[in-house]
Amino acid sequence: MVARDAILKFRPGIQVTAYHANVLDTEFNVDFFKQFNVVLNGLDNLVGRRHVNRLCLAAGVPLVDSGTTGFLGQVTVHVKGKTECYECQPKPAPKVYPVCTITNTPSKFVHCIVWAKEMLFAKLFGDINQENDLNVHSIDDSSSSANTHSVFECRPNEDIEHYGRRIYDHVFGYNIEVALSNEDMWKNRNKPRPTYIRDILPFEEIQQGKNGDKVSKDDQPSSVSAMASLGLKNPQEVWSLKENTKLFLESLKLFLLKRPKDIGNLIFDKDDQLALEFVSTAANIRASSFGIPLHSLFEAKGIAGNIVHAVATTNAIIAGLVVIEATKVLQNEMKSCRMTYCLEHPSRKLLLMPFEPSEPSKSCYVCSGARMTLEVNTKGSRLKDFLDKIVKAKLGMHFPLIMHGAALLYEEGDDLEDDMVANYIENLDKVLCELPSPITGGTIITVEDFLQELTCMINIKQREEFDGEEEPDGMVLYGWTPESANKEVRGNDASPSKVSQTATQDMDEDDSLAHR
Numbered sequence: 053m054v055a056r057d058a059i060l061k062f063r064p065g066i067q068v069t070a071y072h073a074n075v076l077d078t079e080f081n082v083d084f085f086k087q088f089n090v091v092l093n094g095l096d097n098l099v100g101r102r103h104v105n106r107l108c109l110a111a112g113v114p115l116v117d118s119g120t121t122g123f124l125g126q127v128t129v130h131v132k133g134k135t136e137c138y139e140c141q142p143k144p145a146p147k148v149y150p151v152c153t154i155t156n157t158p159s160k161f162v163h164c165i166v167w168a169k170e171m172l173f174a175k176l177f178g179d180i181n182q183e184n185d186l187n188v189h190s191i192d193d194s195s196s197s198a199n200t201h202s203v204f205e206c207r208p209n210e211d212i213e214h215y216g217r218r219i220y221d222h223v224f225g226y227n228i229e230v231a232l233s234n235e236d237m238w239k240n241r242n243k244p245r246p247t248y249i250r251d252i253l254p255f256e257e258i259q260q261g262k263n264g265d266k267v268s269k270d271d272q273p274s275s276v277s278a279m280a281s282l283g284l285k286n287p288q289e290v291w292s293l294k295e296n297t298k299l300f301l302e303s304l305k306l307f308l309l310k311r312p313k314d315i316g317n318l319i320f321d322k323d324d325q326l327a328l329e330f331v332s333t334a335a336n337i338r339a340s341s342f343g344i345p346l347h348s349l350f351e352a353k354g355i356a357g358n359i360v361h362a363v364a365t366t367n368a369i370i371a372g373l374v375v376i377e378a379t380k381v382l383q384n385e386m387k388s389c390r391m392t393y394c395l396e397h398p399s400r401k402l403l404l405m406p407f408e409p410s411e412p413s414k415s416c417y418v419c420s421g422a423r424m425t426l427e428v429n430t431k432g433s434r435l436k437d438f439l440d441k442i443v444k445a446k447l448g449m450h451f452p453l454i455m456h457g458a459a460l461l462y463e464e465g466d467d468l469e470d471d472m473v474a475n476y477i478e479n480l481d482k483v484l485c486e487l488p489s490p491i492t493g494g495t496i497i498t499v500e501d502f503l504q505e506l507t508c509m510i511n512i513k514q515r516e517e518f519d520g521e522e523e524p525d526g527m528v529l530y531g532w533t534p535e536s537a538n539k540e541v542r543g544n545d546a547s548p549s550k551v552s553q554t555a556t557q558d559m560d561e562d563d564s565l566a567h568r
Contacts, residue, residue, distance in 0.1 A: 075100050076450055078466075082505055085111035090381045092374055093117040098143060102418075102448040103504065105130065105138035109419055110505035114381045118374045120367050121360040125394035127373040128409075131386060135409035137419040150521050155186075156231050157241060158342050164335035165355045169320040172223060172334055173327065175204050177307060177318035186223065212308055216301040217249045224248070224337050244342045252297045276310050278303035278329045279349075287349040291333075293340050300333040322357030331356055369394055369404070417447075417508055417531060424508065424531035427515040428484065430492050433527060435462060436480040441525045447508060449501040456497055459489030465502075484512075 056070040073079075075095065085091065085107045093115060095101045101117060108115040108130070115130040117138050130137050153159070154167050175186055186204075203222055206215045225248040232243060278299045279285070291299070303326055307315060311326070320327055332352035339346055353359065373392050380389050390406040415422045426442065435454070439462060443452045454462040462476045484491040491497060493514030500507045510529075518526050 076103055078451075078503060080107070081503055082107055082110045085113050088113055090114045090116060090378050092378055094119070094374075099448060102139055103450065106418060106448075106501075106504040106506050108132070109137055116374055116377050116381065118370050120362070120370050120394075123363055123366055123394075123396070125366050125370040126392065127370055127377055128391045129377050129381065129389040131381075131389075131409075132419065133412065134386060135389075136412050137416060139418045140410070140413040140416045148524065151524075156234075156237065158338065158344065161335065161339055161344055161347050161352075162355050164338045164342070164344060165331065165352060167338060168331040168334035169356055173318075173320050173331055176219070176304070177315050177327075179317065186227065206308060212305050213301070215308075216304045219304065220249045220297070220300065220337075223334075224341060228341055242343055245340075247293075247337060247341050249297070252294055276306060277325050278306055278333075279325075281306065287353075288351075290346050290348045291336070293337065293346070296333040296336040296340075296346070299329055300337060303330040303333065320356070322353055322359070328353055328356065366394060373404075415531065418506065421507075421509075422531055423511060424529055425511045425513055426497075426527060426529050427513045428527040429516055429518075430484040430490075430512065430514055433484055434480065435482055435484060435487060437526065438484065439480065441527060442510075442529055443499055446529055447499065449499065449504065449506070451501055451503045453500040453502065454497060455500075456487070456489040456491055456495060459487075461487055461489065 053070050053072055056068045059066060059068055071080075076099075091104065091108050091113055093101060093104050095104065105115060105117070109132050112132055114132075115138065116127065117130065118127045119125060128138065129135060149163060149166055154163055154171070158164050158167065171186055204219070206212070225246040228244050228246040232238065232246070279287070281302050282298060284291070284295070284299070306326055307330070318327070320331060322328060329349065332347075332349045335352060336346045347355070354361065377389055377392075380386070389409060391409050392404055392406045394404055396403060412419050414420050417424055426438075428438070439452065439454070443449050443454065451464050452462070453460070453464075461479050463472070468476075479487060491512055493512055495512045497510045497512060498507065499510060515528075518528070
């Protein structure tokens with residue numbers, strides 16, 4: 053919508069159709085993409101960019117992809133059969149932190165952010181049946197047979213303020229005391245300090261602003277922002293532990309009062325102000341316990357959302373290069389198209405580094421159909437594990453179909469019969485080797501996504517054991533990241549593959565031209 057308005061200001065007679073929607077929606081299928089002569093991509097996440105790449109390949113439409121992150125940026129041209137596709141070059145995997153570090157021994161603020169959004173936020177507001185490494189029994193849960201979710205649920209007739217204090221004392225006090233009970237863990241580390249609400253806010257101060265002994269759900273707060281509710285205005289200010297505590301309690305209360313219908317299916321979104329306030333304050337309180345410097349809400353948002361803040365000049369340069377390359381494509385001047393990377397290269401004294409597009413990689417499973425290999429324990433891994441960790445997370449399929457030979461093991465779609473859906477759901481909980489058509493070492497699986505018109509072949513290799521820290525998925529996929537060691541080196545030790553990996557190290561996760 054914003055781009056449309058900007059275009060019409062200097063070309064008021066041009067026709068522009070704007071869609072305010074998700075590019076992953078089924079309406080934006082291959083036929084939709086076929087109507088264009090060229091596609092200019094400025095998406096702000098890797099999932100969407102991979103999806104558009106596949107639809108452009110299926111539609112036979114050239115793609116000009118772009119992105120920026122701070123002072124870095126790139127514009128790449130992808131034409132089916134002539135140049136490498138967007139996925140021919142390896143993309144950096146999202147940073148994964150060991151669970152033991154997140155839950156017990158955080159040493160950086162990012163560890164506290166991950167704990168706050170992927171564990172505490174998910175436990176309180178996400179799927180209540182999910183597995184979580186937070187301790188399940190509270191200080192006042194004397195019975196070991198207590199419901200495993202009772203700690204994190206607001207109990208019948210429980211005062212909301214009491215619930216907030218109970219959660220606070222449990223996760224910031226009691227859980228840390230449990231961690232301290234393992235003395236061996238702290239022999240070579242500084243011990244954390246348990247934080248309890250009574251030590252931060254006197255009881256009288258907690259009571260301020262309350263109308264009576266309980267907060268009624270009819271007493272709706274004036275804003276869905278805890279900052280606004282408490283009168284805090286500067287998100288770039290580093291708040292004290294007391295202020296973070298007040299904000300934490302206020303944000304939790306506002307979720308319960310203003311957004312009760314959201315609880316149970318929420319996923320953290322950096323653009324959800326209340327969710328950001330909750331995660332930021334929770335991370336700061338935990339950071340305080342572990343002697344880690346506190347951060348502002350502004351800084352916390354950047355860390356939680358993998359944001360590198362925009363530089364206007366970089367965006368302008370990349371936007372100009374996008375138009376130049378798109379013009380070449382429209383004029384069918386493919387030989388003059390260039391992949392251009394915006395980065396500082398001291399030895400060549402260049403800020404813009406153009407290269408001729410490389411040919412499609414023969415090892416790319418997207419545009420060249422290369423077969424992959426999956427090492428997995430077929431006797432212990434379920435079909436659901438394969439679907440979530442490989443098909444969706446690594447292969448980027450959104451409407452997958454999984455087949456073994458002629459046997460259809462799983463499918464997603466809106467037009468499926470109820471009995472078929474029931475069979476597929478039943479298959480998901482089965483171990484691979486116990487499926488109706490057993491998947492064992494030496495077999496081949498076919499995975500398709502009809503929306504993307506993509507088919508992948510995967511060889512299955514049986515493997516019994518995996519390193520829990522280095523291989524947390526319990527399975528390893530080979531062939532989905534192409535080899536680039538044999539790329540031709542051009543100029544002073546700068547090849548397209550090396551530059552691409554440098555320039556897109558961060559921007560492919562959550563920052564691109566469209567995000568500005």
